[in-house]
Amino acid sequence: MRCWERPLIEIIRLSVNGDSHEIGVPSHYTLLETLRYVLGLTGSKQGCDKGDCGACTVLLDGLPTLSCILPVQEAIGRQVTTIEGLADPDGPHALQDALDLTGGAQCGFCTPGILMSAAALLNVNSSPTRQEIREALSGNLCRCTGYTKIYEAVELAARALREQRPPAEVLRS
Amino acid sequence: MLRLHPYEYHRPRELEAALELLKEHAGDVMPIAGGTDLVPNMKHRLFAPGHLVALKGLPELHGIVERQGEIVLGAAESLSSLADHHLVRSHLPSLARAAGAIAHPMIRNQATLGGNICLDTRCTYYNQTFFWREALGFCLKKDGDVCHVVRGGTRCVAAHSADTPPILMALGAKVDTASPEGVRSVELDEFFIADGIWNTQRKPDEIVTRLRVPLPSPGLRTSYQKLRERRSVDFPLLSLALAVGLDGDDRVESIALVVAALGAKPRRIGGLETLAKGERLHDELIEEIARQAYRQSNPLDNIIVDIEWRRAMVPVFVRRAIREALARP
The missing domain is CATH 3.10.20.30 (Beta-grasp domain)
Structure with a gap:
């Protein structure tokens, strides 16, 4: 057989x-x-x-x-x-918070993939440029085409992680 | 949702064992490395082998080293490790660029150099689901006997769509393979054949083990150009690789120009040595090289993109490639 x-x-x-x-x-x-x-x-x-x-x-x-x-x-x-x-027991990952704050998650279907790609980028590069973020996310399609908000979210999360503050606080300052 | 057909997955730990498995299940087995080409194709029912032999775990297929005047590239090295490797970046910058331009970051983490060399040809009427292909009565390359690209055509014209072969050919690379019959080494130029159905000399039980690229001489300038609609994800609509050797007086010693993604095998543009040898690359000569390349490039309607545009970009890319090659130190 x-x-x-x-x-x-x-x-x-x-x-x-x-x-x-x-x-x-x-x-x-x-x-x-x-x-x-x-x-x-x-x-x-x-x-x-x-x-x-x-x-x-x-x-x-x-x-x-x-x-x-x-x-x-x-x-x-x-x-x-x-x-x-991705999140730890105390709360969401800074990227998840940032995506929420900037409106980077729209229908949400691409979001898990985007978050994993972005998390891998931030693990090796704590202050990526806009171009580096675009490169890292270039294999993740968002058909709501909310890319700008997503890039802003990654930048915000990177800053929050560098400054060890919650993204909401970074956004207010 | 695209389901795979049931198969048995073998993960040998040495080359000998892999070859033994290929022999044992001959006719119902395929080797798999990164799987980024094979798995989608299996999901489209283009291949349905009962056994897969995984190559990524074979130590013999790994490593990037400089040895006896050659850069030796392991076939199971991922495209991202190829694009980032210091030896490749310093000695073969255009290869690093070609590898880094393939698909997108996740694909590059999974896909391998050997897999890219053995990439199946692509065509609008081939890379589709079984349902889609069946609705059209199938095609010459798979399950049918008509070609939808060339009316009445009896030869498959699916496009060679890999990014690393053009520049590897321009650099004079050799392919090392292993099969149950033994090992062999062929020029990459001869490895490809002009048949869209199976466009390499590789036998079904043969594994690409290494690519060997001669260390470039100090005067060698190279460039790789890729045409696509998006700057990520897409396969090339046209790709062009140039390797030009200059002497101390900036005169051409050697020139190799390879154009790909237009037909079933990459095309080496002929007649350039006689045209350019001993000359400086002045504007008039560049234009003549561009004209030669244009005349020898004949794309077919195998991808849903205007063929006139793809052909018209050949001279544009020749000019860009030469300028880029000359500008780089």
């Missing part, structure tokens, strides 16, 4: 947002399908589902990666961070 006549279920161990999960997944699942349909983490969005839109962006060992075209086995032994793991 050819294997595609009956999907194989593989038992794998995934590390997502610091939690280790031992799960059974069909061997042809992408990381995105595993996150959404096996682990119930529906924050990462299924947009174009073929690597064009960036809505499914997660961090794989800190690097922004498209989970919709990543075979789930490629995430074994690596640290996966999704939008659910």
Whole structure:
């Protein structure tokens, strides 16, 4: 029997947002399908589902990666961070606050991907220029076309993190 | 939602084991590296192998080093590590630029150099879902027997759309491959063939292991130009790579100009050595090179963008490439 006549279920161990999960997944699942349909983490969005839109962006060992075209086995032994793991227990990440304050999240569908790309940028560059932000977010499409507000949000969050103040306070000053 | 077909995913830890798997499942297996080209294609049911052999975990395919007058590039290195690597940036700046211009940051983190070399050709009538292709009665490249680009055409004209091959060809790179039959090395020029259905000499059980680029001489100037509608995400509508060697007196010693994304294989513009050798690159000569390139470039309607525009940009890019190459130290 050819294997595609009956999907194989593989038992794998995934590390997502610091939690280790031992799960059974069909061997042809992408990381995105595993996150959404096996682990119930529906924050990462299924947009174009073929690597064009960036809505499914997660961090794989800190690097922004498209989970919709990543075979789930490629995430074994690596640290996966999704939008659910961005905030800490005390409250939202500065980027999430900033996006709210500047009106950068409109319909919200691209937002999880944008936040992951922006978080990866701020992890390696604490004061990015507008051009660097544009580059880093160039794989995340926003069809509400709210890009300007999104860039402003990343700039605000970067400043808030540098000054160790909440974005709302930075905005008022 | 685009579902993948069921398959078995193998993650060998050494090249030998990978080749063994390719041999064992011959006819129903494909190698996969970054998967940024293959996975969307599988979602479109363009390929449906029962087994995938992952190459990213093979140590033999990693590393970027300088060795015996060559820069050796591991095929499983990601495009972002290629674009950022100090050896590539200092010795092969136009390659770094070409790699950095591919798609967008997430794709570059996943996609590999070897995968870019082996990128499947692209066409409006091919890169579509099964539903879409079926509605049109399929095409020559996949599942059908008519070409929607060339009426009555019997040869597939899907476009070679990778960014690194043009500049690697201009730099005289070689491809090293491994298969169950053994290893071999071919000039990148010969690696590509003018057949849109399968545009490389690579056999189904053959793996690209390394690219080897001769260390450029101090007088070598290069440039890479890419035409696209958006500055991110898009495949090239036209790409052009130039490598020109100048002597101490700024006279041309060697010149290589490669134009791609117009047909099934990158095209090396011919007749330039006789035209330019021993000359300085003055305005008149630049115009003559631009005319030659224009005459030898014949795009087809394989991408939804005006073909006249794509052709008219060839001389524009030749001028830009030469000016940029001369301006760079």
